[in-house]
Amino acid sequence: MTVSREEISQAAQARRDWAIESLSEFVRQPTVLGNEECGQRVAAKLFSELDMEVKIEKIVLDEIKDKPGFGPTDWQLEGKHNVVGIHEGGNGRSLIFNGHVDVVSPEPIKLWTNPPYEARVVEDEQDGETWMYGRGAGDMKGGTISYLWALHVLRDLGYAPAGKVICQSVVEEECTGNGALSLLEKGYRADAAIIPEPFNESITSAQVGVLWFRVRVLGMTTHVLGASRGVNAIEKSWPIIQALRDLEEEVNRPENIPKLYHGVDHPINLNVGTINGGDWQSTVAGECVTGFRFGAFPGESLNQVMQTIETRVKQAAQSAPWLKDNPPEIEWAGFRAEGCTFDVESEVGKTLRNAHKQWRGAEPEQLRCTATTDIRFFNLYYDIPATCYGPKARRIHGVDEKVSIDSMQRITEVMCSFIQDWCGLNKR
Ligand SMILES: [Zn+2]
Known part of the structure; x- marks a missing residue:
């Protein structure tokens, strides 16, 4: 079962308004530390729109506090929620899409051109791209919407992944990683994991x-x-x-x-x-x-x-x-958080690079990141190859953060091909 790039491209364009609306709603939720619930409700709704089985998973301190990579906190952790969407699939290889719902504080808000949770969409005549402004638009709600966009595109075309796909909206990425750790400890595992952090369509090969x-x-x-x-x-x-x-x-x-x-x-x-x-x-x-x-x-x-x-x-x-x-x-x-590496020559690395190359005509840039992301848990402690592949954003953690909708659409297209190559596709 294969879908042509032309079909994907048209279906992605047809879903663009949905993507902009969904991202706006997601960005309007001020999901700073301790206030993630409003965003998690949107995540649950987004997963259920794809007819996934939605699970709300509570963080239980005892399950993770002695596990490698756990970050001790002196704020309330116990009882916070991760949200999971599960597509059962069939015999194909399984995949985790992971995105964090938490954002860093937008303070001082007075420095922003427009309020940080307004989700304003602006076409930039200079670079020809459409951007959405907002705290978390880039880091990383735009990435989450990108992979959901891809799953919608395949569905609109009448297909479903032939492998199990687990979508995760986690908390605590910006301070400990305990959200991702909790889901792994609860047994959510797969043959590979992709985290669409806003690293400009590159593939992460190492992080500090x-x-x-x-x-x-x-x-x-x-x-x-x-x-x-x-x-x-x-x-x-x-x-x-x-x-x-x-x-x-x-x-x-x-x-x-x-x-x-x-x-x-x-x-x-x-x-x-x-x-x-x-x-x-x-x-x-x-x-x-x-x-x-x-x-x-x-x-x-x-x-x-x-x-x-x-x-x-x-x-x-x-x-x-x-x-x-x-x-x-x-x-x-x-x-x-320990540093980690991702083997770009692994099966999933090759599949992702190849999907990117089909669309972009060249290999993706390989990023040695100077920040941490949740991929470390998958790679270091659970033997699940994981990398970041997400859209272009500007000024993440800064004033007037923005994400390129056009870059999100490019990620969506590549993700459609990647899912097809990694999980396989079935007719719905
Ligand atoms: Zn991030």
Whole structure:
């Protein structure tokens, strides 16, 4: 059973308005951490439109807390929902499509040209593409709609995948990955997994690891009139930030970059993401907590990296008078994500590259990503080859984030061919 590219192309065009409407509804849901439910309801509706069996799967802490890759949290995790859509299929190879529903905060909203959840569609005359603006439009609701678009196209043409297809809308991708981990632990497995992260129609061959931690510095509060008797925790935090910047500089030196990441500009990034210190303008700040994100290369032991970070913080404290006797505390909460690789020569890698090539006339670019995604769980701990393949987006995590609808349509077309080649097709 084969469908021609022309048929796919026409059916995808006919479904374009559906895709724009569905993505608008999805983007209008402000699914930041702790507020994912509204988006999960839309995901469940989208899956059921495809006549899939829809399952709401609760995260149970006991099922995942001792599993590799689990990210400890100090926010509410237990009871959050992942949504799964299942197409049973037949004897063909099985496939997981995974997308995360959570988005990062759009703050400061005042920097946006239009409100971040408005889902505004704009045709750009300069690049000739149609874009949807919105927090999460690119990262990664546009990707999720792209694969659903493909499943609709096949269905509109009278076909269904001959293998089992599991669609997953997960939470917690932007902070721990515990959503994806939970579904794998519940037994959702397949012969391959695709995550349509917004990486510009490339195929991910490697990604770095990511660690989250906070450093808590205590000072001594006092009225500013006697400021010299107080110790300002905000100012005492500075040498620690500096020491970690030095570590970052060191690991990015050419001689310290493994071959896998040669040619990638500054692969390991430190981010000073949050700082909370002091609580009165006329009181010397008594406490300061700085939130960091740090990277690691694939194959690097996270324990090792954590130890290095601890050592550097300790060393910085030892050469600072107050910190020497009042050592800062490191709290590890959030991402404990190892780096990973995907074999582009594997069966699924070859099938995907070939599907891309049929449509685009050339091999897809191979991405060595400087961020993490949920593909690590599939590849590292469950022996399921997984990669990212998703649309072009701009300014993800930034102001005026947008996704190209035309790129989504290109992903849709390639996904139709990929599903046909990987799962096979049956007449409906
Ligand atoms: Zn993402």
